[in-house]
């Protein structure tokens with residue numbers, strides 16, 4: 001079942017700026033979707049609309065099968081939001097902060113549940129610490145704990161690891177994986193492609209208010225990802241021998257490096273033929289290596305292509 005369904009969603013801000021221009025998106029129960037996009041692409045606007053913080057100017061959103069405008073209360077209860085900004089009460093203690101969040105949804109106090117949430121986020125030992133005495137990373141954990149206090153089915157994380165150190169980023173990824181294992185549907189926005197690569201099931205790319213694609217992470221990487229065979233030659237070539245021309249080979253590094261790009265999903269990579277031809281031409285090879293383009297390269301080229309077209 002689709003947990004979140006977004007259809008033709010549009011947002012024009014008061015000044016006339018169109019932040020979303022007809023976004024369609026369907027997110028299955030229990031999946032992790034990473035939304036990638038440059039600054040100003042519309043990621044926060046999209047999340048804010050689904051969470052009921054910003055009113056759309058067109059289209060429809062359903063969460064758990066309910067319309068977010070007609071059925072605001074019941075959909076809002078299904079959603080947890082971890083905002084980009086740290087917006088915590090500095091003098092409040094951790095435990096009270098998280099308990100209070102549950103109360104906001106009109107739910108009965110549940111100490112066992114709050115304890116479980118705090119333990120999962122390694123915050124239990126800090127339960128009596130006032131927020132202002134926590135490190136930035138711990139504050140981010142409190143934001144997640146707050147978002148989980150009313151047992152949401154869908155969790156939105158708006159740039160959860162912006163500006164946090166590598167260690168905490170990895171902790172965060174583990175926390176997200178743990179939530180997924182418990183069946184939570186997760187949508188996160190990120191600027192860190194490595195993050196999407198590490199934890200997402202599907203990747204969505206958004207730019208200038210439009211979704212450019214949504215695709216399974218692995219299939220995206222194999223489909224868009226070119227592979228290269230890099231052949232280091234014993235002695236440099238001035239030009240390509242005639243026998244090797246016309247198949248897109250590149251000669252780099254003053255003729256020392258021969259680069260053969262191929263589609264890793266194609267039946268024939270052309271590698272065997274290339275090696276045979278090199279041998280036949282008497283060209284000695286010192287070393288070979290392959291490299292796969294990363295999600296980052298795919299993303300950058302996709303956004304650039306779009307800008308060129310515009």
Ligand SMILES: Nc1ncnc2c1ncn2[C@@H]1O[C@H](COP(=O)(O)OP(=O)(O)OP(=O)(O)O)[C@@H](O)[C@H]1O
Pocket residue numbers: 013014015017018019037038039040041042043044045046
């Ligand atoms: N309240 C507002 N009024 C007018 N324009 C707005 C408002 N909020 C956002 N915008 C504009 O809408 C566009 C999309 O903003 P949004 O915050 O959704 O982008 P984003 O993808 O989350 O960016 P970032 O990665 O920088 O957080 C931006 O150009 C922004 O300036």
